[in-house]
Amino acid sequence: MSDLLATIQEKAARYAADTVAQRRHLHxxxxxxxxxxxxxxxxxxxxxxxxxxxxxxxxxxxVALIEGREGGPTVALRADMDALPIQETNEVAYKSTNPGVMHACGHDVHTASLLGAARILTELKNDFTGSVKLMFQPGEERLPGGASLMIKEGVLENPRPASVLGQHVFPRLPAGQIGLRSGQYMASTDELYLTIRGKGGHGAMPESNLDPVLVAAHIIVAAQQIVSRRADPKTPSVLSFGKVIANGATNVIPDSVYLEGTFRTFSEEWRNQAHVLLRQLCEGLAASMGAVCELEIRRGYPYLENDPAVTARTKAAAAQYLGAENVIELDQWMAAEDFAYFSQAAPACFYRLGTASADGRFTSSVHTPTFDIDEAALATGPGLMAWLALQELAVK
Incomplete structure (x- = not known):
């Protein structure tokens, strides 16, 4: 086993420059x-x-399949490929050439890492029993999520993987480390779209109008009690409104107000209940003030559950590859990921790849115009993914 580990590490180091080139092309x-x-x-x-x-x-x-010796199980490896509608501000040789579009969430890193892992595993296919399914997924950043579509079209069948592994960049950890958490790791996500209709008019004549701005303000404040007073305190929940458009003026009350928000949690039962409570509150409060509130809830990704057994094996294998001191236990995170669909359909582990540098560079958060990585992470990502896959295939 130590010989195989050393072989994978040597190949990952030898191919690192090629992986960097692939990532830069994608970026x-x-x-x-x-x-x-x-x-x-x-x-x-x-x-x-x-x-x-x-x-x-x-x-x-x-989708592609690497077939080793016959008779073993299948493990699936996933990388997402889409970018975000963000204008990159980094001044680098590989800066985005598509105006207003940027790999600000590291999906270029994920894709290049899986290509590197595929190269290593293909060269080692005579050394393992079973098969590795490579899943290059579209549309992680947009509902309904490419993972759900791939599952519907049979990506987890013929052959069905015994486990699924996914990797995601993490600028809070330095290159050479990974982070992971067993059990519930990332939240579900739902999109909220509200239109509040009243009656606009002159701002100096409120008695002649029905102010939807005031109604919206009450709804924004009152909706927080759904989390603070109706949710089980042991179940993390977040309700946030990030967009409010009241297109009036200093002396003009508009006819309507438009809001967008998000609701996230770790319980499907509470998620469903919260949807009902939100609708009752928004519609009822607006009606009590003489207005109308139309609420659309677009159901998003489920919460992401890391299978305890797969995660324990991933942690142990990563410690062998990187050293135990470089495998970090993470806390729950209220962000969402459509890898959650894979985690709901098969035993899975979604882990985080450190991308910061020791000198403190490359620490910009994902989804920002300055996000970038220490490309030393690309010497870690492909080899580790290949090693983790082979350890999964070795499970009796």
């Missing part, structure tokens, strides 16, 4: 969710160079 040519046509074509070409036979799935997704 310079980002594509939005479900528009990853050129990205999918690039991934397909790279896999074909390895002698694999990639197939399209879910529109712009790509």
């Amino acid at each position: 310079a040519h980002p594509e939005l969710s479900f528009e990853e046509t050129n990205t999918a074509a690039f991934v397909t070409r790279e896999l074909e160079k390895l002698g694999l036979h990639p197939q399209p799935l879910a529109g712009t997704g790509v």
